[in-house]
Amino acid sequence: MKKKLLYFVTLITIILSSCSKNDDPAPDFEEANLAPFSIEFDNIVGDRTFSINNTGSLYTNAAGEKFSISMLQYFISNIKVTTASGKTYTVPQDESYFLINGADRNTRFTKVQVPEGDYTKVTFTLGVDSLRSTMDLSKRTGVLDPAAGGGHDSGGMYWGWNSGYIFFKFEGNSNVISDDVNGDPTGKKQFKYHIGGFGGYSAPTINNIKVITIDLNAAGIAKVRKDRQSNVHLFVDMMKVFNGPNAFSIAAHPNVMFSDYSVNVAKNLAQLFTHDHTEN
Template structure:
């Protein structure tokens, strides 16, 4: 009898073990979708991100003090990958998000992906050339040129250039010369509007950036039906100035559709850092 009980106990243990194994390594099925999100948590170096905080200014590597009045950027074309190389691209119609630093409710890019364990994610910072040139009927919601980003000067579309602003970063700094902007209010403003997707017949500036994030160090994403896995990224906007290219507010207070914008865009590839994953 004891021998029989031992066999039954062993069989039960094996079943439980197999069950747990199946829970942690589910079968990849593109039709078996579950909630997944990426959180874009804006910071400034080692400090909290805040809008119009003139009482405690930020300081970049050039020693220039500044405050921030606006931060907005597009995230699109989200993809996930497992350790064994299985990948899934979120359908484009469900994969465009506008993160607004002044509105914390926009910091999550919420999608659905197959139930699985993911060790890597990737996304586009900006709007891809194909979508940028589609008929307006295919560019709705945050991509609507007439309404994207709101009506308070936060619009994310260049009407004169017929293209999206991928990354809009604005603020004030006394490091900027008085005669740069000629602002009647006396504000010394900087404006970094980074965009440009290249062209077909006449190639131009291409500042579209694909960001790839390895999740293995700070926690893989275990996507399941009964919960929402969330990858928490810090977005360090200080890297706009302090990245691979040193950018000075005094020397370059306004960067828009110019060749210099490629230097700022190169810095944008460094602003994302995986902090942790919530499963």
């Protein structure tokens, strides 16, 4: 009898212990009941690790062009989460602007607070929305400070001459670039992709803001609870800058900034993000 009782107790213990935190029921959706949540933007290049100044082991795009990367920065903003039943929560805008810097892995997390719940979709903007872009400077602080980073010439993310943000800045070097393209005094053959344009008063014909929605069902929904950090891990593939739906060669377009062709590059940027897994 004692053996049967011991067996029964052991079995119950095993069953209870196998029910991890990931299996707990979703709490009621209450906007005041906030808990930690983050999206991780993990940069890669095709099937390789992302690296700055990778001159010893160059990347190769679909056109067969070898290149190294010297800079990567991009804005992520306006984060929103959605439950399976369609309930949504948008992070307050003042808390929802982030600058991802490829040279600093500590910037890859966008940490916010959302209500406890089970989320099947996340939505965010690649870039800075037109409303915030045109607000008074007192409303554009932190990473949105136009002077942050020493201005455009020192790697900043703002076009002073165009009164707008650079949403995505990607620079590097490739020997396929013609010598007369940028005349760099150091002899480097640099490519530069500075993509912006919010369709506002200064550029009514160019709007390169991209709103990205990621379905989390296949690789793990986000179960946000107060007692733990829920993190959605995304891979961000820089090779798709060249190899996306509007594929192009570095040689043909080594410098793309505020021009009509930037629209083509921006469409590629919408394809950068892939959900790898979710940590709950």
